[in-house]
Amino acid sequence: DAGVIQSPRHEVTEMGQEVTLRCKPISGHDYLFWYRQTMMRGLELLIYFNNNVPIDDSGMPEDRFSAKMPNASFSTLKIQPSEPRDSAVYFCASSLARPDTQYFGPGTRLTVL
């Protein structure tokens, strides 16, 4: 199995631009999670899906952030417009069932100038 795949691995953009992060979960996994990691705040859960349906988006910082999961093998996290304080590493993770292990992707390092 290829594991969780995220793209791009690195993204540098300017303030005000739209950013789209992509994730392909492990095949057959029912749950997909988006996290953000920063030095100041640590690892924060942004949103998670079960069977492509958003279950809890209480961690999404504001309306500039949105996430979708159009099918079982693909999810996106979009930031529009981006701001310098959005600079962080964004991880996608998937799991088979609760309370099973979450498998993390390699992350996308986002830098907003």
Next chain:
Amino acid sequence: AQSVTQLDSQVPVFEEAPVELRCNYSSSVSVYLFWYVQYPNQGLQLLLKYLSGSTLVKGINGFEAEFNKSQTSFHLRKPSVHISDTAEYFCAVSRQGGSEKLVFGKGTKLTVNP
């Protein structure tokens, strides 16, 4: 709500020495507990987990952890560390019978020196 406290942000040790990374949690209900490891520029991977049963849990790479309900702790231990164990370690908790959300601690950076 659940919360996790990792008492040490950084732990330096010498190679072949024992190490203990501390984790305490707060919850009004029963929980599941996890330790994850993050190597530089990588995602997190599971070291071990406590779901039920024996309070001593063994994981990968020679790590083990003990669940202590009375002290609400889940400390991670290894009797002899290697240079390759240098990484950041995260303790996490989720509520039994609740959502699938994991609440992570701030992490402990373990540095193993030769």
